[in-house]
Amino acid sequence: xxxxxxxxxxxxxxxxxxxxxxxxxxxxxxxxxxxxxxxxxxxxxxxxxxxxxxxxxxxxxxxxxxxxxxxxxxxxxxxxxxxxxxxxxxxxxxxxxxxxxxxxxxxxxxxxxxxxxxxxxxxxxxxxxxxxxxxxxxxxxxxxxxxxxxxxxxxxxxxxxxxxxxxxxxxxxxxxxxxxxxxxxxxxxxxxxxxxxxxxxxxxxxxxxxxxxxxxxxxxxxxxxxxxxxxxxxxxxxxxxxxxxxxxxxxxxxxxxxxxxxxxxxxxxxxxxxxxxxxxxxxxxxxxxxxxxxxxxxxxxxxxxxxxxxxxxxxxxxxxxxxxxxxxxxxxxxxxxxxxxxxxxxxxxxxxxxxxxxxxxxxxxxxxxxxxxxxxxxxxxxxxxxxxxxxxxxxxxxxxxxxxxxxxxxxxxxxxxxxxxxxxxxxxxxxxxxxxxxxxxxxxxxxxxxxxxxxxxxxxxxxxxxxxxxxxxxxxxxxx
Amino acid sequence: xxxxxxxxxxxxxxxxxxxxxxxxxxxxxxxxxxxxxxxxxxxxxxxxxxxxxxxxxxxxxxxxxxxxxxxxxxxxxxxxxxxxxxxxxxxxxxxxxxxxxxxx
Numbered sequence: 001x002x003x004x005x006x007x008x009x010x011x012x013x014x015x016x017x018x019x020x021x022x023x024x025x026x027x028x029x030x031x032x033x034x035x036x037x038x039x040x041x042x043x044x045x046x047x048x049x050x051x052x053x054x055x056x057x058x059x060x061x062x063x064x065x066x067x068x069x070x071x072x073x074x075x076x077x078x079x080x081x082x083x084x085x086x087x088x089x090x091x092x093x094x095x096x097x098x099x100x101x102x103x104x105x106x107x108x109x110x111x112x113x114x115x116x117x118x119x120x121x122x123x124x125x126x127x128x129x130x131x132x133x134x135x136x137x138x139x140x141x142x143x144x145x146x147x148x149x150x151x152x153x154x155x156x157x158x159x160x161x162x163x164x165x166x167x168x169x170x171x172x173x174x175x176x177x178x179x180x181x182x183x184x185x186x187x188x189x190x191x192x193x194x195x196x197x198x199x200x201x202x203x204x205x206x207x208x209x210x211x212x213x214x215x216x217x218x219x220x221x222x223x224x225x226x227x228x229x230x231x232x233x234x235x236x237x238x239x240x241x242x243x244x245x246x247x248x249x250x251x252x253x254x255x256x257x258x259x260x261x262x263x264x265x266x267x268x269x270x271x272x273x274x275x276x277x278x279x280x281x282x283x284x285x286x287x288x289x290x291x292x293x294x295x296x297x298x299x300x301x302x303x304x305x306x307x308x309x310x311x312x313x314x315x316x317x318x319x320x321x322x323x324x325x326x327x328x329x330x331x332x333x334x335x336x337x338x339x340x341x342x343x344x345x346x347x348x349x350x351x352x353x354x355x356x357x358x359x360x361x362x363x364x365x366x367x368x369x370x371x372x373x374x375x376x377x378x379x380x381x382x383x384x385x386x387x388x389x390x391x392x393x394x395x396x397x398x399x400x401x402x403x404x405x406x407x408x409x410x411x412x413x414x415x416x417x418x419x420x421x422x423x424x425x426x427x428x429x430x431x432x433x434x435x436x437x438x439x440x441x442x443x444x445x446x447x448x449x450x451x452x453x454x455x456x457x458x459x460x461x462x463x464x465x466x467x468x469x470x471x472x473x474x475x476x477x478x479x480x
Numbered sequence: 481x482x483x484x485x486x487x488x489x490x491x492x493x494x495x496x497x498x499x500x501x502x503x504x505x506x507x508x509x510x511x512x513x514x515x516x517x518x519x520x521x522x523x524x525x526x527x528x529x530x531x532x533x534x535x536x537x538x539x540x541x542x543x544x545x546x547x548x549x550x551x552x553x554x555x556x557x558x559x560x561x562x563x564x565x566x567x568x569x570x571x572x573x574x575x576x577x578x579x580x581x582x583x584x
Contacts, residue, residue: 019519072553076561083566102525257490273508358511
């Protein structure tokens with residue numbers, strides 16, 4: 001191996017690790033991302049021009065490789081520019097699926113090569129280049145691992161993408177966990193059998209493993225519903241890291257190994273952090289009990305819903321001392337973050353103190369809401385986290401809930417039968433007045449009723465978030 | 481067993497990096513969870529190097545393998561470029577607003 005290539009690889013690994021490290025703090029995160037990106041591009045270019053195999057040959061098919069790199073760069077930049085901030089979670093999922101596809105395809109191409117040479121165990125000379133290739137159970141295990149992990153990542157991420165963008169709805173059936181488990185066992189069993197019986201491998205067996213892995217990915221993601229989606233994406237993200245790492249083992253390439261395992265481990269930690277934020281166990285999430293028909297929210301919330309006119313709401317907001325806005329996914333869907341910021345500025349000009357209470361899983365992913373509000377120029381200092389917010393509500397005159405539902409549902413505290421029981425919530429009921437903006441009385445993403453809407457302090461303002469805020473702004477202006 | 485012995489150093493690296501990965505992002509404010517996931521996703525695109533190497537060893541007249549390799553490199557590159565660019569766009573929004581005053 002070329003020594004310049006080695007140096008570039010080592011620097012790339014350093015950039016990945018420091019990049020991840022710097023990502024842990026808002027102030028250094030952007031530089032960290034750029035570092036790692038630069039390291040990655042350097043490693044790709046160095047591989048293209050400097051890589052030599054054991055027989056000292058450079059990469060062949062350079063035109064094809066350069067073509068794929070150029071096309072990929074173009075598509076990557078285009079989608080990164082075009083995607084809306086609200087669609088960010090599904091975009092991450094889609095990109096993740098592509099990474100899985102890449103890893104699975106590597107295994108497929110390598111398995112095809114081995115299949116052409118008849119899976120001869122031991123040292124064999126490659127007919128064309130004369131490179132010794134070594135087919136062993138170890139290598140076969142790695143190839144199958146790459147195929148299975150990559151396949152699950154690909155189909156699972158595609159389903160997650162489809163669900164988050166509303167193209168696919170949840171589906172699950174009774175006993176699906178058992179079918180899932182059986183699918184996984186058959187897949188792994190088939191792989192183990194083929195590894196043991198290495199002399200008699202049939203190509204259709206390999207195809208079967210690939211297809212089973214894809215099916216498992218679908219089954220694995222499909223029943224997971226509601227607020228749990230980010231956890232699954234994070235888990236699939238760490239799977240794609242492991243899939244990548246198998247290529248590193250296969251090619252004896254340490255950048256790929258380190259990059260892949262780093263993501264695998266960091267992704268696992270991130271998954272656990274997200275589960276903790278929702279006070280749910282990973283097993284529970286994967287079983288898909290959230291919003292999956294079986295869960296009944298006990299006695300449905302009853303009572304009368306109070307509605308308030310926009311002009312009355314404007315008066316109450318204008319004369320309040322302290323207002324806390326609780327943004328949810330509804331705000332994101334309505335693209336109302338800019339209008340929301342406008343209302344905030346208007347109220348602040350009247351001497352009202354306005355802050356935003358951010359639940360850890362508000363939106364569709366942890367941190368999603370912060371990104372959206374940052375896009376609308378909302379100051380970072382005005383965003384308060386859950387623990388602080390729960391203290392602040394007591395001294396708050398008005399809480400304005402914008403399209404949030406499950407994260408403020410008191411059933412999480414009071415009703416052990418509720419599927420979200422135990423999830424920490426924003427306990428808005430200690431505030432003096434609560435305004436809730438929703439499009440209709442439809443339950444939230446987790447599919448359960450919210451008794452907060454029937455609370456005596458609560459008044460509903462129905463309508464599309466953006467339109468409602470615009471009208472509210474006009475009403476506040478008219479007060480002058 | 482042969483394979484295990486031949487790859488001993490890779491296995492050591494693997495174990496050490498697992499622990500490194502666990503500790504490197506231990507305390508992250510939830511604000512950064514989405515960008516961090518996106519960033520980690522972009523790094524997992526490192527698999528593209530493997531795709532390039534594999535494709536570079538395919539015989540030039542094996543069109544099936546070439547097309548699959550092409551797809552692997554393409555998918556990997558979209559993952560890398562899209563991932564880092566999307567993360568950068570998200571983080572761009574956290575930038576402090578009073579930047580122009582800082583000069584001079």
